[in-house]
Amino acid sequence: TQLLEQSPQFLSIQEGENLTVYCNSSSVFSSLQWYxxxxxxxxxxxxxxxxxxxxxxxKRLTFQFGDARKDSSLxxxxxxxGDTGLYLCAERTYKYIFGTGTRLKVLA
Amino acid sequence: SAVISQKPSRDICQRGTSLTIQCQVDSQVTMMFWYRQQPGQSLTLIATANQGSEATYESGFVIDKFPISRPNLTFSTLTVSNMSPEDSSIYLCSVEDRRGSVGTDTQYFGPGTRLTVL
Incomplete structure (x- = not known):
């Protein structure tokens, strides 16, 4: 079964900072979505x-798909x-498989 | 795009009772899904609601516990039966706009139903 691991699990940062969220798989993605x-x-x-x-x-979000299609970053x-929320990666196989999620909180 | 509504938005229920959650879409769709989500955590697929036939359940979910109806292409219900506190969760329905080629499928979600079982 495909497993989508996201890191970090939690992230709390100040307004104006930059951040990167990762999504990694145990196998090759056909395609990948970010929610x-x-x-x-x-x-x-x-x-x-x-x-x-x-x-x-x-806009201020940049999404990258790894060359080998086994990882992605946001x-x-x-x-x-306003960027505060839960970020999820997901792959559509015969069904949607969601990543473990990254909870982001941006402090004003 | 698709606009999805769910009812109720939240409920508090007693152990042993059942709750039926409704999902209404503003357009006809082929694929409808039901998910469960603990607050702040990822989504777990419960089943795919098939129009005119029995739902397709994922491992760990059974029809007796989570009966699903899909009478037409715009409506579905999920019932959480004989509830226990472990069923406390957010239940979301979603629909998929399938275009046929890789990378063009889009999934739209309802706002969710927050269920608390006492």
């Missing part, structure tokens, strides 16, 4: 990466309190 979930809401899809080495940007530049 953000705010308290009281369902997860919202941020991006899908498909090609090894691919880099996608969404980098946030100049974090803001």
């Amino acid at each position: 953000r979930q705010e308290p009281g809401e369902g997860p919202v899809l941020l991006v899908t990466v498909v090609t090894g080495g691919e880099v996608k940007k969404l 980098h946030i530049t100049a974090a803001q309190p």
